[in-house]
Amino acid sequence: MPSITYNGVDLSAATYDLVVTTSDPSAQLVSESFQLLTKSYSPEGKFPPKSLVMGVSVTGTSRADIESKLDSIKAVLNQRMSKKLILSTLSDRYWMARFQGLSGSYPSPTMFRGTLSFTCFDPFAYAVTESDDTYDLDADPKVITVTSEGSADSEPILYLKAGEAWDASVSISNAGIGMVFEYSGAIADGHTLIINCQSWYVSLDGSTAMADISGQFPVLKPGANSISVVGFGVLGTLRIRYRARFI
Secondary structure, eight states: OOOEEEEEEESTTTTTEEEEOOOOOOOOOBOOOHHHHHHHHOOSOOOEEEEEEEEEEOSSHHHHHHHHHHHHHHHHOOOSSSSEEGGGTTEEEEEEEEEEEEEEEEETTTTTEEEEEEEEEEOEEESSSSSEEEEOOOOOSSEEEEOOSBOOOBBOEEEEOOSSOSOOEEEEETTTTTTTEEEEEEETTEEEEEEETTTTEEEETTTOGGGGGEEEEEEEEEEEEEEEESSOSSSSEEEEEOOOOOO
């Protein structure tokens, strides 16, 4: 029967016997614009938190048995921070969700029926499996095709490893969306420049390298992306790690 896994605990197990009784609660998303102090509106939609609300039931041998199972369920759900929530009907992705509430009634001595709700402050779902590929930069410029399986932009971590000492400007761009990132500092042979496009942070062998960057942190759009590396020679590598994101 449909159920959920929360914080790594499968709530369909006999200890809990939680069944999701409503249709998929994940397919809603609202985009909002916010007015700034200058009285102008933000040019991009800002996604508010997502609420995941689902009907649930718990069965047992008696009222006391059900109450014991509900206590066990609430012990799993009542976390201080957002945890991974996976719907068994969409097991390829997860949300970072915070338990919001559980309420209902007992239509019979052996069944609880109610509503379970979560708040996802980050409204996007993420692929359970992370994509992680390394490409040889054997040409300059080098164009790499990366296909994202999600339905929303993904924010990768890029690892640019030098195969020789380098002190020229290097750029990484996604041609399909016109986002260009540039680094103008030196890189020693074997050192790695790490570009985290989610946290907007760049480091070089463990030390910050934010003073030498310009442009934009590129994202991966759903579908095929043409990632171009220019100015890095023909001896380095580019590693791209990301989780596909879903609306």
